Amino acid sequence: MILGIDIGTTTTKAVTIENGKLTRKVKTKAVDAVTAATGAFGKIVLENGIDINLIEKIKITGAGAGKIKNDIFGIPTDRVNEIDAIGIGGMFLSGERNIIITNIGTGTVIIEAGDKGISHFGGSGVGGGTILGLAKKLLPTAEFSGILELAKTGNMSQVDLLLSDITDTSISFLSGENTAANFGKMLDTAGPQDIAFAVINMVYQVIGVLSVFAARARNTDRVIVTGNGSNNPIGQKILSGITGMYGIKFIYPEHAEYTTAVGAGIFKT
Ligand SMILES: Nc1ncnc2c1ncn2[C@@H]1O[C@H](COP(=O)(O)OP(=O)(O)OP(=O)(O)O)[C@@H](O)[C@H]1O
Ligand SMILES: [Mg+2]
Structure with missing residues (x-):
């Protein structure tokens, strides 16, 4: 399972991707990027009873992503350029x-x-x-x-x-x-x-x-x-x-x- 987190200027969105499919999603709001990312992580995990050992990777993007320098809770965390993320996501969701x-x-x-x-x-x-x-x-x-x-x-x-x-x-x-x-x-x-x-x-x-x-x-x-x-x-x-x-x-x-x-x-x- 991959966790995608978009730390936007106003709202933070988190999704789970399993076998190339969007399986879960949450939206949250926070004042700073670290709280936004960890809050979205906590929300998607707790609301869905996800076993965090199943999360192979976290991929973060959005305006606030640059503020997160390290892995989140020890899970390998990559940064994705926001333009690429919108392009890939837009093609994927629209087909x-x-x-x-x-x-x-x-x-x-x-x-x-x-x-x-x-x-x-x-x-x-x-x-x-x-x-x-x-x-x-x-x-x-x-x-x-x-x-x-x-x-x-x-x-x-x-x-x-x-x-x-x-x-x-x-x-x-x-x-x-x-x-x-x-x-x-x-x-x-x-x-x-x-x-x-x-x-x-x-x-x-x-x-x-x-x-x-x-x-x-x-x-x-x-x-x-x-x-x-x-x-x-x-x-x-x-x-x-x-x-x-x-x-x-x-x-x-x-x-x-x-x-x-x-x-x-x-x-x-
Ligand atoms: N229910 C809602 N609650 C809050 N904002 C909403 C809602 N519906 C629409 N909006 C609008 O959506 C905007 C935020 O959109 P979105 O979450 O896509 O942006 P972002 O990813 O945080 O910002 P950006 O992509 O520009 O960095 C707000 O400015 C608001 O005008
Ligand atoms: Mg955005």
Whole structure:
């Protein structure tokens, strides 16, 4: 059994890999990397009654992995580059190759993975952390579930300047309901629901369009979406609007929040 641990900026994920299969997973949160890694280790072992003698290796990755210099509890511990981990994990969970992977975590990283290897295409500081940070100052809640609940009934035309606000005609493939400027209108009547939706909308529009450009540059029409941000129903709806405009499909593999941990676990070191 191999244990893959992804010490992310916000959350730490741990998975077990047995005979090349993902068998168990846990998510946890901690303030420092050592507590995060040992906490995730303890959680997956205790919650599942795992005999630790069966763990041959631990493979750690993610922003905090560099802080763990030694073996964890005497079990051989390897470090895996995060870009490789996302690439391998994204191909494994989606069953696809020669693809763009957009990992929406605290920030966003875009990776190309396939027969020619795995490489860092680029990314953006816009991600899940942007939603939480803006919510702290703009919304009555910065709890993720609370933000989503508010956004469900939000009206984006209260906040965003839409194309229909500035012109009567469509521009190229854009129609009246498309955003001309995120937060470019912000009416006095805009309420928390509207602002919550507009924050999520801005983040996923930016990520979506960057992903489209990456996919087009690499001649593919498929983008695998991973990270905790893949699990956001409103975000998925916004990305499907981008598919409607640009013809690029967004694919959400099962267990996509664990992609980086899974990729570390199955990476051959
Ligand atoms: N239930 C949830 N609880 C906390 N955060 C959530 C939840 N659902 C979605 N998120 C979002 O997911 C983001 C964290 O995603 P993820 O765990 O993939 O990132 P990370 O791996 O910690 O960071 P990075 O990969 O950028 O280093 C948070 O910023 C938050 O906006
Ligand atoms: Mg991550």
